Amino acid sequence: MEVIPFRTPGLGDQTYLLTHEGKGVLVDPQRDIGRFLDAAAERDVDLRFVLETHLHNDYLSGAEQAALRTGAELVLPAASAAAYPHTPAFHLEDIPGTDGLTIRPIHTPGHTPEHTSYLVLIDGEPVAVFSGGSLLVTSAGRPDLLGPERAGTLARLQYGSLRRLAALPRDVGLYPTHGEGSFCGVSGAGRHTSTIGDELEGNALLGLPDAESFAGELLADPMPIPAFYAHMGPANVLGVPAPPEGDLREIGPEELPEELRGGVHVIDVRPRGEQAAGFVPGSTGIELGDDFGSWAGWLVPYGAPVALVAEPGQDVAEAVTQLSRIGMDDVRGVVRDLGDIGSARFDLVDLEGFLALTSGAQVLDVRMPVERRAAPLPGATERFLPDLVAEGVPAELDRDRRVLVACGSGRRASIAATILAREGYRAVVLNGSGAHDVAAALEA
Template identity: 40%
Template structure:
């Protein structure tokens, strides 16, 4: 049995190709199926089955599209309500994929109908646990609403024990979430591989003997998650098609200027350094990188027109990333010189400083804005800082005091997005582009709530 790991760092997830050298199966495939097709071709195997552990909340699946395109069976829990034909799978069901034996195990908790899969081949076992048992933790249990959270948290505890009884301790464990995904909860580790036995000794779902305590702790540690999650499961239940990942023809400069004047969403993918020094007034800064997908998806109002501005390579990568969360076919203005993209359009800029300069230059009458999540703010913040989490900023612009605003977060990324949104709203802003951990070196102390 060979397991090919297909990483999606922007979403913190993994998909898997599992094969015996001739036939294979896919587990929790991402929307951009060309990566999966390439992996199967490189392995020289025919994928005959596509398995979903659950209807995903943090990305659109490529499973339905792959199965239809390649004539594979598409397996999903028989209890999930979907609008397309699939091969329904029930708890305890066994089936073969070439020389591989696959056993479905009901592991509710992350969702009500979540399945894990135990795959066996020549004495080896592998467990594909989706959003059930992760490395160091479990999948979050609040995505279906507050009314289900307590029950699903108890289910997670029971499911982990059920899974441990269905596979050997030496079984390799392959979760879908837990590599930066907001679908994970609790003290997830930074491990890149593990076995079920290792998790039995270190994962709090196994080491906590008190189910009530585990549930209370799990729920207490649940934090905010991206708003785009609300769109994912319903779209997955409809069976997403294969995305169009081509780069569109560049926008005419006059059309770009018209969109800026109309207040449309025009997103600049350049570095926050370049954006702060010079950008088209009305654009928002979402520096392309690992954080891009989650934070743009969190703030962008689905259904609006989206225009990406940046180098062709970044635009091409951004289109792929956004297709994974259902933002289809954005328009683009290709180039990195604002003056050439929309000649004559108003430009803007704002200061970008590190903590040493903040300590020396911050006037007492100015506002310091912390755009981290509440639990981060409560754990330690600058004295007097106003806390408006980034994902709440657009709805709470009026809560930001008048006058000049100095914006910070933990690393500079969220602060750069927030600074651009405040600049877009006509506010006088300073971006603190520095790690908060360096504030102490500048003589600035933090206080707790």
């Protein structure tokens, strides 16, 4: 038996391909299924099952399309009530495979009500459990993604689910879907897989005495929920079509102003240094990186048409793939040369330059609340980056003065600079350092 992980860093998730005697089991595939099917083909593996642990909140599933493409049996939690053909997985009702492989569903509600983990047995011996968003490496899946009204109940259910999994043999491999970097988890450990034995020794949540204290721990300091999450679960219930194919249309810079007036949202994926030197007024600058799709889905109205601005030779296919994973399929084209329409600007400065400007300046901290509490920036106006879009620019900021913007590294601050520019502000971005560095320097 071999378990091959496919890490998607920007979403903090993993898909798995288990192979045994030439047969394959694909677990929690994201929408871009080509990479999984190619791996199976390279190993001459016949895909036998596609398993879904739950109706995902953070990405569109590729499970239905993978099953249709390969003829594999699609297995979903019985309570998912998905609106397309599948085999319902009931608690402890074994699903027989071939050559001694058996899949045993284990109902593990908490992250979602229908959540089901899958224990894999080879010749009757348990060897691996795919735990989705239930038991994670030194952590657990969030119980609050379906709203605060259900969070307490789901957290108490998660307590029982973790203990159900912890009762498995210690040498069983643990393969969760969510991990470090995912907004579906409570925390990150830097590792993506584990064993039941390692979790019994290293997962503090398993040491909590009862469901109430467990729920209190999970819900004590919840992270924000990305805006696009609200659209993922309903889409995964109804079924996700294959992503669109074809090359991206090249757009001339003279077309962009008209596109903006027509409701198209322009996303600039160039490095922040290029954006600072000149970007299209009204555009959102999100330099291309592992988490590009997540920020785009959080900051741009979901389902809105978008156009990309990229450098010549930049990999816009990666940007389109990341957008596709969350269902932002209406990408109208890409501009490779802005010409003279990139008239908006912001400044990038290092820590020393930022500190030199702080005396009497207006400073905006766009970090998450938990980051700000850990290292407060004295005197700063606080507004988490997505809230600049959802709630607007804080009223106390003066348009006639520069706004010094800080986050953890400069990535979010540079995005914020393009949002501020829409409202007539000129930003100075702390680049390569974070607000915590400023706070430490000011204390010193």
